[in-house]
Amino acid sequence: MNVKRVLLIEGCVNLFICCVKLFVGISANSAAVIADAVHSFTDVVNNIMAWMATNIANSPADKDHQYGHQKFEQLAVFGLASLLSIVAFEMLINAYNRFGQAVEQNYLGLIVLTGTLVVNILLTIWQRYWAKKLASDLLEADASHTLSDVLTTIVVIVGWQLAAHGYYWLDTVFAILVSLLIFYLAFKLFQRAIPILVDYSDVDPSAVSAEINRLDSVDSVVRVRSRKVPNGRVADLIVTVDPQLTTADSHLIADEIERVLAKKFNIQDVLVHIEPRHRITDHET
Incomplete structure (x- = not known):
């Protein structure tokens, strides 16, 4: 097992989870669940970008990049943070436009969404194991991101169930909470990538x-x-x-x-x- 293979397996699992959440969200007409599905899609994009960046970053130095290619990984992180910011903004607009719309109960969808929650928990544990075994900062950061998906899905399930019992406005509130969480994740990624890209010195x-x-x-x-x-x-x-x-x-x-x-x-x-x-x-x- 290596870093690229871990990212490939995780990407396939995230794509499956994204499709499941999108199906449940559309069936239940829940903005919060759809927002969580979009969040999961950004995880797929993150896996693709991380895989490509790892591929390039591990390339040896050449005549055009005499100090190596390690910064390509941080460029990928910066790109993901930018994408997350755009997605979070679009989700805020969508949540505002859907304010007050009816949300339907779907017990089968609830069971399926709970199943994706369990899968994400297991995925987080599995990623952290390989991050430590391979001594990979990239996998460690990605595992933290997957853990945020677990927390997001818990928030979404609670918001969906409350909205399905007549508190429709709560679906919009929880969708906004998910958006704000994604904004926070984007900020943390910017905080990680920018100092390296601009040659920040943290030594006195x-x-x-x-x-x-x-x-x-x-x-x-x-x-x-x-x-x-x-x-x-x-x-x-x-x-x-x-x-x-x-x-x-x-x-x-x-x-x-x-x-x-x-x-x-x-x-x-x-x-x-x-x-x-x-x-x-x-x-x-």
Whole structure:
């Protein structure tokens, strides 16, 4: 089993759940259930985009993408967040237009919808198992998304049953709640993708400089830059050392700096540029 196969199986299950919910929603004339079906469809789109992004992200670096393709995964997440925002807005409009319309009881549909709830619970547990086994952040995030489907379906079932007993306006209220939940999911996805896409730095340069300056072999830290990447953090820095040191000694200093950054700041990819002290001083003056 690998990440792509897990996503493929999950996509097939989500497509089935989407079709079932849409059938029940149309049969019962429930805006809340239809909204939940649309939400499930976005899960299918999410699985497709995640599968494609994983395929591209795992591609080796080439002449056009010399730093690799890892950011394609975050582009897919950004695209999904945009899609979710549009879907949530459309659901709000649809819920408003259907306000007060009669909602029908459908016990067979209720049983079927409850069945999809159980399937989603089992799917969440299964995804989390493989996310931990494969050490995949993407599967872990997707499992959290599937868990939100469980909560959404519970809310939808409660709203549908109340509306079917004559409280028609509650169907619209619960449809709006589902829309707001989708907006929240979109916000969390934006929050995850944007910092990586814009090279956001979540490490304090002064803290890094302070740790590096503790090393006896380092004269000073001239510059520290870091950024988030899909699999952690990367950094590059310029330090000055005694100009009398050999190339081999300078290399050992760079190795020591890499170990410090990995241990203290969880920065696993580091580029250290070492300059002789007088060269920096002459340049600055």
